[in-house]
Amino acid sequence: MAGITPAFITAFLAVGSAMALGAALANQGNTSVVPECVQACSHLAHIFGPDAYSLGNANVTLWDAKQQGTHSACWVQPSSTEDVSTILSVIIDTSCRFAVKGGGHARDPDDSVSAGGVTIDMQKMRTVEVAPDQKTAKVGSGHVLLSLYEGLEKYNLTTLGGRVADVGLGGYVLGGGFSHLSPKYGLAMDNVFEYELVLPNATVAIVNQETHPDLYFALRGGMNNFGIITHFTMRAVKQGHLLGGVRAYTADKRDAILEQAYELTTSWKNDTNMAFFYSYGYDQERDDFTLTVSQEYYLPVLSPAPFKQLNRIPFEHSTVRLDRTSRFSIESASATPPGGRNLFATVTYSPSADLDRQIQDIMAQEIQSLEKAPGFYPNLVIQPLYEAAIRSGKERGGNAAVALLTVLWKNAEDDERMNAFAQEWVERSTATTKDAGKHHPWLYVNYASKAQDPFLSYGEANLQKLRRIQKEVDPQGVFTSDGLCRGYFKLQ
Numbered sequence: 001m002a003g004i005t006p007a008f009i010t011a012f013l014a015v016g017s018a019m020a021l022g023a024a025l026a027n028q029g030n031t032s033v034v035p036e037c038v039q040a041c042s043h044l045a046h047i048f049g050p051d052a053y054s055l056g057n058a059n060v061t062l063w064d065a066k067q068q069g070t071h072s073a074c075w076v077q078p079s080s081t082e083d084v085s086t087i088l089s090v091i092i093d094t095s096c097r098f099a100v101k102g103g104g105h106a107r108d109p110d111d112s113v114s115a116g117g118v119t120i121d122m123q124k125m126r127t128v129e130v131a132p133d134q135k136t137a138k139v140g141s142g143h144v145l146l147s148l149y150e151g152l153e154k155y156n157l158t159t160l161g162g163r164v165a166d167v168g169l170g171g172y173v174l175g176g177g178f179s180h181l182s183p184k185y186g187l188a189m190d191n192v193f194e195y196e197l198v199l200p201n202a203t204v205a206i207v208n209q210e211t212h213p214d215l216y217f218a219l220r221g222g223m224n225n226f227g228i229i230t231h232f233t234m235r236a237v238k239q240g241h242l243l244g245g246v247r248a249y250t251a252d253k254r255d256a257i258l259e260q261a262y263e264l265t266t267s268w269k270n271d272t273n274m275a276f277f278y279s280y281g282y283d284q285e286r287d288d289f290t291l292t293v294s295q296e297y298y299l300p301v302l303s304p305a306p307f308k309q310l311n312r313i314p315f316e317h318s319t320v321r322l323d324r325t326s327r328f329s330i331e332s333a334s335a336t337p338p339g340g341r342n343l344f345a346t347v348t349y350s351p352s353a354d355l356d357r358q359i360q361d362i363m364a365q366e367i368q369s370l371e372k373a374p375g376f377y378p379n380l381v382i383q384p385l386y387e388a389a390i391r392s393g394k395e396r397g398g399n400a401a402v403a404l405l406t407v408l409w410k411n412a413e414d415d416e417r418m419n420a421f422a423q424e425w426v427e428r429s430t431a432t433t434k435d436a437g438k439h440h441p442w443l444y445v446n447y448a449s450k451a452q453d454p455f456l457s458y459g460e461a462n463l464q465k466l467r468r469i470q471k472e473v474d475p476q477g478v479f480t481s482d483g484l485c486r487g488y489f490k491l492q
């Protein structure tokens with residue numbers, strides 16, 4: 001392979017499996033694998049062996065086709081915090097680029113699959129240790145939400161997980177985490193009491209409010225900028241069957257649903273057992289818009305008071321029922337299968353049926369030239385950002401509405417115009433919420449597009465604090481935008 005000089009090949013001979021590795025990399029024919037990483041991979045192959053190490057992408061399915069098509073120099077799957085520390089040492093010693101993969105639901109190359117470097121895949125780290133008082137659980141950061149739910153259901157417990165079975169706990173919690181329990185307890189990140197963290201210098205820190213108050217602050221929203229988390233100690237909550245499921249509606253029910261969404265976000269915010277979100281999407285086959293509403297109620301009650309009005313609206317089909325969290329997550333995953341190209345973008349505003357309608361209309365206007373793009377599916381999800389979840393929400397004395405535009409399509413040649421569409425939607429929707437005096441600055445990092453900067457929305461004081469903490473724990477800038485781990489959203 002072109003990028004590797006004979007000098008490097010000679011250097012490999014010092015390491016056990018170097019010859020085989022050099023040959024395999026050459027066969028891969030990928031000139032973008034940087035030489036530093038050939039060396040790092042050679043070391044990692046030697047240390048971890050074939051059970052935990054592979055060239056290429058380790059036969060793992062990534063949610064997004066752009067990430068699936070990204071080629072790493074090698075993949076390594078640690079089983080313990082010590083493994084992660086060892087891997088990070090090797091990577092730093094060789095100055096090789098890397099990415100950390102949780103559930104792999106990010107949408108761009110290098111977010112969680114390294115382009116040409118090492119992908120550290122956390123999927124073997126899936127322990128569940130419930131505390132004797134059953135109020136917390138220490139869990140591995142490599143869980144997907146389904147494995148976590150199943151691990152906790154053995155104890156009739158759950159935690160602040162999200163909706164979809166194959167989404168990773170790692171990215172979900174580090175970004176924030178909207179859960180059916182968020183009206184009661186806030187975002188998932190507000191319910192992590194302790195982190196086990198491999199710092200940028202490869203040492204291990206136990207981070208909680210007492211041991212490292214600064215890092216504890218930074219990890220709640222600071223995303224992948226402070227090291228590699230190996231375990232989260234999270235709130236555990238008793239959970240039996242709950243109400244969940246989705247109802248689908250034709251476009252003529254839109255007015256009624258807009259009204260109910262507004263009522264649920266405002267009048268019914270007192271009932272913190274209730275969570276919901278709804279979406280407005282374009283169905284290419286029908287050439288029409290459809291709506292879905294997801295109902296969630298913490299208790300096993302089939303038609304709780306907040307949903308009584310909603311339940312009078314005629315629907316096309318429904319999966320609303322009493323079941324376990326794990327089962328609902330499998331259902332949600334089947335509605336969002338891997339394989340396509342995706343992007344997310346977001347705006348936040350004070351609840352308003354009128355604004356919901358306007359940003360839906362903006363989406364409808366902006367897709368007019370795209371409707372025939374193969375596999376095109378734009379969907380606008382709107383959900384409350386519960387008072388319990390953000391301080392600014394509390395100050396404003398009400399919930400906010402978070403809009404997530406998701407766009408799915410098939411072909412790479414459409415990437416550019418899909419990005420342009422999302423950007424146009426963000427700009428117009430932001431302007432509209434500002435004109436209405438209802439703009440809210442917060443941007444959920446896990447819903448943001450790459451053209452958005454969610455960290456700016458944290459406010460200047462918080463941002464300065466995060467940057468200061470990062471400089472302290474990562475003086476070499478390993479996890480910064482010009483360091484070795486550059487993907488997803490970077491503080492600097």
Ligand SMILES: Cc1cc2nc3c(=O)[nH]c(=O)nc-3n(C[C@H](O)[C@H](O)[C@H](O)COP(=O)(O)OP(=O)(O)OC[C@H]3O[C@@H](n4cnc5c(N)ncnc54)[C@H](O)[C@@H]3O)c2cc1C
Pocket residue numbers: 063099100101102103104105106107111112122141142162163164166167168169170171172173174175176177178179223224227228229230336446447487488489
């Ligand atoms: C189908 C679908 C459904 C979703 N549903 C919800 C929902 O209900 N609620 C909600 O809040 N969000 C939801 N999201 C958003 C989701 O939370 C984010 O996409 C999240 O980042 C995915 O995490 P992951 O571990 O699967 O992704 P990955 O791509 O593996 O990781 C995302 C980022 O986090 C970093 N990261 C992951 N693990 C670690 C770690 N241990 N240490 C350091 N960095 C790490 C990665 O390096 C990467 O930069 C959904 C997304 C999708 C695609």
Ligand SMILES: *[C@@H]1O[C@H](CO)[C@@H](O)[C@H](O)[C@H]1NC(C)=O
Pocket residue numbers: 059
């Ligand atoms: C890849 O994974 C799939 C599904 O997990 C499995 O059926 C298949 O045999 C695997 N292929 C290889 C080459 O390991």
Ligand SMILES: *[C@@H]1O[C@H](CO)[C@@H](O)[C@H](O)[C@H]1NC(C)=O
Pocket residue numbers: 028029030031032069070071072109114115116
């Ligand atoms: C090589 O890797 C790059 C970056 O990940 C990728 O875009 C490209 O398609 C790969 N090329 C081949 C031949 O596999």
Ligand SMILES: *[C@@H]1O[C@H](CO)[C@@H](O)[C@H](O)[C@H]1NC(C)=O
Pocket residue numbers: 154155156240
């Ligand atoms: C969980 O709850 C079910 C139903 O209430 C009960 O039968 C079972 O014994 C409980 N399991 C544990 C481990 O408490």
Ligand SMILES: *[C@@H]1O[C@H](CO)[C@@H](O)[C@H](O)[C@H]1NC(C)=O
Pocket residue numbers: 267268270271
């Ligand atoms: C919550 O608000 C609704 C509607 O405003 C009201 O009907 C209900 O009684 C309230 N519930 C509680 C527990 O206060």
Ligand SMILES: *[C@@H]1O[C@H](CO)[C@@H](O)[C@H](O)[C@H]1NC(C)=O
Pocket residue numbers: 199201203472473474
């Ligand atoms: C690693 O970084 C931490 C946090 O900055 C620091 O406290 C520790 O002394 C460093 N350890 C080594 C061995 O450099």
